[in-house]
Amino acid sequence: xxxxxxxxxxxxxxxxxxxxxxxxxxxxxxxxxxxxxxxxxxxxxxxxxxxxxxxxxxxxxxxxxxxxxxxxxxxxxxxxxxxxxxxxxxxxxxxxxxxxxxxxxxxxxxxxxxxxxxxxxxxxxxxxxxxxxxxxxxxxxxxxxxxxxxxxxxxxxxxxxxxxxxxxxxxxxxxxxxxxxxxxxxxxxxxxxxxxxxxxxxxxxxxxxxxxxxxxxxxxxxxxxxxxxxxxxxxxxxxxxxxxxxxxxxxxxxxxxxxxxxxxxxxxxxxxxxxxxxxxxxxxxxxxxxxxxxxxxxxxxxxxxxxxxxxxxxxxxxxxxxxxxxxxxxxxxxxxxxxxxxxxxxxxxxxxxxxxxxxxxxxxxxxxxxxxxxxxxxxxxxxxxxxxxxxxxxxxxxxxxxxxxxxxxxxxxxxxxxxxxxxxxxxxxxxxxxxxxxxxxxxxxxxxxxxxxxxxxxxxxxxxxxxxxxxxxxxxxxxxxxxxxxxxxxxxxxxxxxxxxxxxxxxxxxxxxxxxxxxxxxxxxxxxxxxxxxxxxxxxxxxxxxxxxxxxxxxxxxxxxxxxxxxxxxxxxxxxxxxxxxxxxxxxxxxxxxxxxxxxxxxxxxxxxxxxxxxxxxxxxxxxxxxxxxxxxxxxxxxxxxxxxxxxxxxxxxxxxxxxxxxxxxxxxxxxxxxxxxxxxxxxxxxxxxxxxxxxxxxxxxxxxxxxxxxxxxxxxxxxxxxxxxxxxxxxxxxxxxxxxxxxxxxxxxxxxxxxxxxxxxxxxxxxxxxxxxxxxxxxxxxxxxxxxxxxxxxxxxxxxxxxxxxxxxxxxxxxxxxxxxxxxxxxxxxxxxxxxxxxxxxxxxxxxxxxxxxxxxxxxxxxxxxxxxxx
Numbered sequence: 001x002x003x004x005x006x007x008x009x010x011x012x013x014x015x016x017x018x019x020x021x022x023x024x025x026x027x028x029x030x031x032x033x034x035x036x037x038x039x040x041x042x043x044x045x046x047x048x049x050x051x052x053x054x055x056x057x058x059x060x061x062x063x064x065x066x067x068x069x070x071x072x073x074x075x076x077x078x079x080x081x082x083x084x085x086x087x088x089x090x091x092x093x094x095x096x097x098x099x100x101x102x103x104x105x106x107x108x109x110x111x112x113x114x115x116x117x118x119x120x121x122x123x124x125x126x127x128x129x130x131x132x133x134x135x136x137x138x139x140x141x142x143x144x145x146x147x148x149x150x151x152x153x154x155x156x157x158x159x160x161x162x163x164x165x166x167x168x169x170x171x172x173x174x175x176x177x178x179x180x181x182x183x184x185x186x187x188x189x190x191x192x193x194x195x196x197x198x199x200x201x202x203x204x205x206x207x208x209x210x211x212x213x214x215x216x217x218x219x220x221x222x223x224x225x226x227x228x229x230x231x232x233x234x235x236x237x238x239x240x241x242x243x244x245x246x247x248x249x250x251x252x253x254x255x256x257x258x259x260x261x262x263x264x265x266x267x268x269x270x271x272x273x274x275x276x277x278x279x280x281x282x283x284x285x286x287x288x289x290x291x292x293x294x295x296x297x298x299x300x301x302x303x304x305x306x307x308x309x310x311x312x313x314x315x316x317x318x319x320x321x322x323x324x325x326x327x328x329x330x331x332x333x334x335x336x337x338x339x340x341x342x343x344x345x346x347x348x349x350x351x352x353x354x355x356x357x358x359x360x361x362x363x364x365x366x367x368x369x370x371x372x373x374x375x376x377x378x379x380x381x382x383x384x385x386x387x388x389x390x391x392x393x394x395x396x397x398x399x400x401x402x403x404x405x406x407x408x409x410x411x412x413x414x415x416x417x418x419x420x421x422x423x424x425x426x427x428x429x430x431x432x433x434x435x436x437x438x439x440x441x442x443x444x445x446x447x448x449x450x451x452x453x454x455x456x457x458x459x460x461x462x463x464x465x466x467x468x469x470x471x472x473x474x475x476x477x478x479x480x481x482x483x484x485x486x487x488x489x490x491x492x493x494x495x496x497x498x499x500x501x502x503x504x505x506x507x508x509x510x511x512x513x514x515x516x517x518x519x520x521x522x523x524x525x526x527x528x529x530x531x532x533x534x535x536x537x538x539x540x541x542x543x544x545x546x547x548x549x550x551x552x553x554x555x556x557x558x559x560x561x562x563x564x565x566x567x568x569x570x571x572x573x574x575x576x577x578x579x580x581x582x583x584x585x586x587x588x589x590x591x592x593x594x595x596x597x598x599x600x601x602x603x604x605x606x607x608x609x610x611x612x613x614x615x616x617x618x619x620x621x622x623x624x625x626x627x628x629x630x631x632x633x634x635x636x637x638x639x640x641x642x643x644x645x646x647x648x649x650x651x652x653x654x655x656x657x658x659x660x661x662x663x664x665x666x667x668x669x670x671x672x673x674x675x676x677x678x679x680x681x682x683x684x685x686x687x688x689x690x691x692x693x694x695x696x697x698x699x700x701x702x703x704x705x706x707x708x709x710x711x712x713x714x715x716x717x718x719x720x721x722x723x724x725x726x727x728x729x730x731x732x733x734x735x736x737x738x739x740x741x742x743x744x745x746x747x748x749x750x751x752x753x754x755x756x757x758x759x760x761x762x763x764x765x766x767x768x769x770x771x772x773x774x775x776x777x778x779x780x781x782x783x784x785x786x787x788x789x790x791x792x793x794x795x796x797x798x799x800x801x802x803x804x805x806x807x808x809x810x811x812x813x814x815x816x817x818x819x820x821x822x823x824x825x826x827x828x829x830x831x832x833x834x835x836x837x838x839x840x841x842x843x844x845x846x847x848x849x850x851x852x853x854x855x856x857x858x859x860x861x862x863x864x865x866x867x868x869x870x871x872x
């Protein structure tokens with residue numbers, strides 16, 4: 001009996017201990033959120049946040065009684081369809097034997113009512129669960145309420161929710177949040193998305209701008225994270241690319257202030273920019289467009305962000321005269337086979353009237369069929385007066401739910417669910433001991449951690465049935481792809497949004513833009529894209545010069561200076577032509593510089609060549625006359641041998657002038673001055689010896705003067721000429737050896753011409769050469785001048801005096817003319833001096849003699865020569 005009492009007491013003790021332990025481990029939620037939702041049980045539960053209602057009504061918060069829940073109104077069928085798409089994707093995965101074969105997925109989907117507060121409550125409910133009471137197990141094992149979340153649709157709500165969820169590394173895959181700020185992996189390490197970020201949307205729009213040559217555009221943005229981040233991205237990308245700029249940047253007010261809207265539209269009307277880019281929301285654009293209509297601002301080409309591209313509220317006959325032809329970026333349209341059949345099977349669960357059931361479906365039913373269930377769900381204030389049976393046929397009513405011809409956000413939801421499923425599948429296929437976690441461990445169903453799923457989400461890579469590749473980059477952004485849409489304004493007033501191209505980025509090819517311009521409708525008479533530039537393109541031959549204080553795409557076109565070119569449109573600078581080239585008159589290409597030298601083909605060269613050959617021929621003729629009449633007194637009386645040498649030297653003088661004509665080369669530069677110097681020294685030496693012989697003969701005719709003739713014999717005459725000429729040959733040799741004349745391309749006279757000339761090499765050598773010739777000429781002139789009054793009737797000294805006077809006058813005038821003449825004209829002056837002095841000597845010395853020989857032969861007698869009269 002005592003033993004029985006003992007066992008009874010022991011049982012009571014243990015019962016009391018267990019009871020106490022259970023009570024100590026029991027927890028209750030601090031608050032319960034009455035949220036519209038849709039749920040399905042599973043081994044692993046995925047959460048979802050969707051905008052199923054447009055707005056909400058907040059209760060009176062007096063805090064004198066328990067606050068009532070916030071009520072949501074304005075049912076959004078499209079938002080509901082996105083939630084159903086997630087349910088369909090999970091149902092499809094559960095039926096797929098190749099993906100998560102031994103795991104059943106469930107879901108908990110909540111309505112955020114388009115409010116941050118409600119969306120945040122729903123997210124916390126997903127993370128913590130909504131069980132009224134739960135018991136903690138000793139081992140603290142078990143799956144969390146949800147392993148990952150699909151949502152949210154708003155950038156602002158996603159930023160707020162992900163900021164908290166990232167602390168616990170709960171993966172969140174958004175299907176509609178585009179703010180580029182969410183790509184910051186430091187702030188949002190567990191955030192992913194299946195919609196491209198605004199950064200890529202901005203780059204896509206910039207590619208479209210560049211494609212049509214629109215470098216001057218206006219930007220309208222909403223006053224929130226979506227618009228302001230887009231504005232910053234636009235400014236940053238345009239600054240980096242340098243291919244365009246903004247005419248104006250305006251922020252649309254949320255309160256739709258009429259005065260502010262008037263100011264913005266006035267800026268649009270006055271601006272030269274014909275392209276307007278809008279990153280805003282439907283409500284803001286509607287009010288803005290009303291002001292555009294009021295001010296009648298036409299002729300603008302609108303570009304819409306993805307938030308506006310498919311906005312049917314703007315595609316009205318009232319606005320299409322202004323918005324027709326709009327180009328927009330739209331989320332990639334996809335096809336989801338079987339979705340419509342799944343939607344047709346939707347039926348409300350009449351056994352659940354609270355948030356733990358499928359209240360979202362009940363509300364859709366009441367909205368669609370204008371009925372209500374009895375009793376209505378708590379907090380539900382909409383619906384018609386008739387009672388819902390739950391058996392109504394969806395195909396008998398017109399509802400957007402069943403229109404799956406343009407699935408865009410739904411396609412992103414579909415991809416988000418599959419991304420989580422593939423990541424979970426990869427995690428569960430991990431082999432123990434080969435895992436990526438500490439000690440090579442793997443995740444398992446008994447103890448799933450959200451952060452483990454984040455690791456596999458970063459590496460997920462699969463292809464949808466529609467053929468699109470899904471993977472995430474280093475910023476957890478999906479490989480982006482957008483459709484390019486065009487608002488076609490039909491003649492009957494209807495509007496059709498047509499696909500005219502796409503822009504995408506692939507893992508291997510980079511960013512690609514494809515546009516079918518033939519399909520684009522332009523709301524203009526010409527049906528051609530408008531021009532929207534601050535400054536017209538600078539043609540080749542000019543360079544761009546930015547206007548001070550204005551954006552980069554505003555510039556002036558400055559013609560290139562001489563010698564510089566630009567051979568492409570919108571060149572930033574002009575380039576210097578190579579040394580032997582010059583800019584064309586249009587300054588768009590380099591052409592070979594004109595070459596200038598004394599040519600045989602130009603009139604001046606032809607005239608000088610003709611004169612040179614004429615003088616040579618005259619010398620030959622005179623020489624022939626003298627040879628033919630060599631026995632006549634007038635030829636014999638004037639030292640015929642020296643006359644023959646003089647005629648030969650004059651012929652060389654005429655011929656050496658030809659070396660100064662034609663393109664200079666090394667041998668012509670070296671030979672021209674040597675031939676000139678030696679020829680003229682030979683000529684002047686013969687004249688000097690003739691003059692000295694005349695003077696010696698005259699002195700010999702006087703008593704006691706015969707001794708002077710012995711110094712002027714034939715050998716002495718020849719020797720004197722050879723010695724005097726040899727001295728000049730030595731001067732020329734030393735000059736050529738020490739500082740040889742050489743051809744030179746001179747560009748100092750004309751920038752656009754190359755003047756070919758011979759540089760003398762040594763100015764001293766050239767001066768000595770000329771000085772030696774001049775000294776001999778002056779000596780000959782002085783001796784001839786002294787002998788000018790000799791009593792012979794035909795005194796050659798007078799002719800020599802006159803010829804030397806001409807010779808010296810020519811070469812004295814030559815020096816300043818040669819120095820002051822540029823380029824080829826210096827050669828022409830030197831040739832002219834050679835020819836003039838040669839003709840002067842030829843005419844002065846041989847003209848009178850030829851006259852007597854040919855025309856007055858009666859005077860060609862010894863008596864006349866001796867001054868004794870003319871024979872009868």
